Amino acid sequence: MLRITLRDGEKAIVNGAVLRAVGRTQIAVENMVSILRGREVMRPEEATTPARQLYFATMLAYIDPAGRDAHHDAVVQLLSLLIASLGTAEARELCIRFANDLAQAEYYKALAAARELIAMEDAAAADTATTQAA
Incomplete structure (x- = not known):
């Protein structure tokens, strides 16, 4: 399992979908995905x-x-x-x-x-x- 913490307003791309954190957000990824955090984009x-x-x-x-x-x-x-x-x-x-x-x-x-x-x-x-x- 991969845990990612995003700050308020930080974006991530997960399998092509752009996600934006509302408030401090933790995401637990439990399978294989393509993921990039905003600073990597x-x-x-x-x-x-x-x-x-x-x-x-x-x-x-x-x-x-x-x-x-x-x-x-x-x-x-x-x-x-x-x-x-x-x-x-x-x-x-x-x-x-x-x-x-x-x-x-x-x-x-x-x-x-x-x-x-x-x-x-x-x-x-x-x-x-x-x-x-x-």
Whole structure:
């Protein structure tokens, strides 16, 4: 069983349905579901970099089983782009972990790897900005 606590007004997506907590709410999930809490949901306008676009496409594949095939195609293209743009051994290993999670339909785990890729991409961008400023 999975227990989730939502703050007043916080949203969650459960099997594609958007839920909003009224007051502090606890939910006990007793079977397998696709669930994302509000802080894990990315809006389309936030998908501004390859890693963020990868996260967004993976999130859609997770919460939209009917459109999963189309989302998978986008994920594969974005993963190839990301591997080329990051190019470090650590990034490649993380991309492989992401791909393995995705291949096993472990979308929630794949999203965690995608968040790490976002952090890696942000760090690389910050390093580039620092180098250019110097």
